[in-house]
Amino acid sequence: MTTLPDAKLFIDGQLRDAQSGKTFDIISPWTGEPVGKAADATAADVEEAIASARRAFDKTDWSTNIALRVKLVQKLYDLFDANRERLSDLARNEAGAAIGAVGRAHVDMAMDGWKDYIDLFPQVEWQKSYGERAAYGMMHERVAVKEPVGVVGAITPWNVPLYVNVGKVVAALLAGCTVILKPAPNTPGMGSIFGELAAEAGFPAGVLNVVFGEDAALAGEMLVTDPRVDLISFTGSTGVGKRIMEQGAATMKRVFLELGGKSAKIVLEDSENFAMDVATTMLVFHAGQGCAVHSRLLVPRSRYDEAKAILKGAYANFGDNWGDFDNPTQIMGPVISKRQMERVLSYVELGQQEGATLLAGGKARPDKGGGYFIEPTCFVDVDNAMRIAQEEIFGPVLVVIPFEDDDDAVRIANESSYGLSGGVSSGSLDRALAVAKRIRSGSISVNGGMCIAGDLPFGGYKASGIGREWGVEGIEEYLETKLIAWRK
Known part of the structure; x- marks a missing residue:
């Protein structure tokens, strides 16, 4: 049984411990025993992550610099690809994946989906003309432009953590959003590695942040209720999804929910x-x-x-x-x-x-x-x-x-x-x-x-969710449409 490296938070470009210095044990599903330790984020840590993501979206060119985004997302992919053995160790020891499952949904399918996002990204239509129209005795030109939503809170589950983390984080980054990834407390290492390798890739501070803690709800509820977070992307149970909709209503939070199934x-x-x-x-x-x-x-x-x-x-x-x-x-x-x-x-x-x-x-x-x-x-x-x-x-x-x-x-x-x-x-x-x-x-x-x-839209009807992940549609979930019209 592999002993995992400590899972650290990643906030404002820094891989670090929780402000309190507290940690919690990562429990192996195979043994029921600790297999590593993770930083136990406090409310102050989450607050710092939100402020960092907001600042990076509002004050840097991340939202408009498409070439930089593609370059860094590709570089991050390459680093993950070079670390497949570590990803396998995390999937097996944190999520309880059998070796035969690692080569499918846990690691290989996640990496294939990441590559699909990069390959599909040129298909995103950033501007669409609606042509001219006469009104009030004048001609008007109309154009719709796509813009990133803003700050994204990505709340992910423990079952296939790399696959879901990639589905949300990569799509949001390509779209031009900044991201706060909040993985489940059972699988913090599969979130922490995003911060570690993003730092190695040279991501600007605040563009990607990773927070987690032993309390499964603390960070998630802060993201859902904070008005500085523009969108919540959540995969998990239908019960929690309903709570996210309720709590996010006060700030008119846009939500993408991929929920349960039968x-x-x-x-x-x-x-x-x-x-x-x-x-x-x-x-x-x-x-x-x-x-x-x-x-x-x-x-x-x-x-x-x-x-x-x-x-x-x-x-x-x-x-x-x-x-x-x-x-x-x-x-x-x-x-x-x-x-x-x-x-x-x-x-x-x-x-x-x-x-x-x-x-x-x-x-x-x-x-x-x-x-x-x-x-x-x-x-x-x-x-x-x-x-x-x-x-x-x-x-x-x-x-x-x-x-x-x-x-x-x-x-x-x-x-x-x-x-x-x-x-x-x-x-x-x-x-x-x-x-x-x-x-x-x-x-x-x-x-x-x-x-x-990875090249197909995925999501549900009824209590199985709202919105679509993966494919071009998965990237477009993180975009807003702005219509601009002018008199000719």
Whole structure:
């Protein structure tokens, strides 16, 4: 187990400790033991970070110097690329990523998305002419210009921290905003490295700041309520997202929210790879800790018993091929914390109380180590009205729900407060597309199509959020539109 470097704050161009000198332990999800220390930011530290970001936006040319922004964002990418081994250590030891997951969502996908932002940036349209128009006996010329919003508070979660940090910080910097990154207390090192490498890249003081503390709410609430912060970009739970909207209303805070999900994968009875489509829905990647994972599997009632048999075999075959810190083939490790483990296990108990059948898993596995290990778990005989089908568990728990026909499948998929992602599998592409278009969700994979990538906009409907991250749209979230008109 790697001992991580101390995670330090980055404020006004300086990598430093908290003003109080206090630190808190970074706990490894694999062992339940400290694996490093992080600076414990005070309110004074956060205040300094906000003032620094405001000053950098208002008094430097960062917001207008596009060439400088592109140069430094590229240089920062190169430094991160050269530090992939450190990024892997952080993902494994802070977030509990298995080695096989590092090369996917945790590090490689994040770096690919960063490169996508740089490649897509020339597509941003900074000025658009609306042409001439006659009014009041005169001709008028109209032009819209895009400008950066201002100071951005980026509040990020612990599940795939590098991926989400890149999604927010890089887009905002390219747009010309200054940024205060506030990572989760579980994963402060994956935020601190942004400050360390930004200093090495030569970023102007105040353009990027990083603050975190043991208190998960202190810095975030200061960012949300401070009028000097123009926009909050938040990824996390729907409950916290609602609180951000409420608290930000007093200062008319602009918010981008990427929230929870309870995404449905629909496997239609004519699927050409029915067994594969069902079996690969096992919720094991990163212990199910992803907002866009397919945590509801919908299968036709006519093939429901077949699907249950397939899943029983798939979970048995997966067996104990998870939870080994040193195994490069594994994609599932522990959940993030004792609190999260207890939460997931409470849902396992609830599912049984609600009358669902536990097909596989359902137990904690202390034999895997001193950390927070839960078996891959699957419930069948689930009704969509059950809480385990409606609430985001954020753990390795799949629920399997039968449907009668296409209309019933769409109804079940849409009977959710969430709408983040989903999937449809069918032997008929036209049929699958027809079903996909009826699902109220921000992204849908049809027959395994890749619907989440750095060059594509990502976000949700309903309680899954507001706005889009990634793609050109992800950069444009950090821009304002100003219309200028003059008499000719």
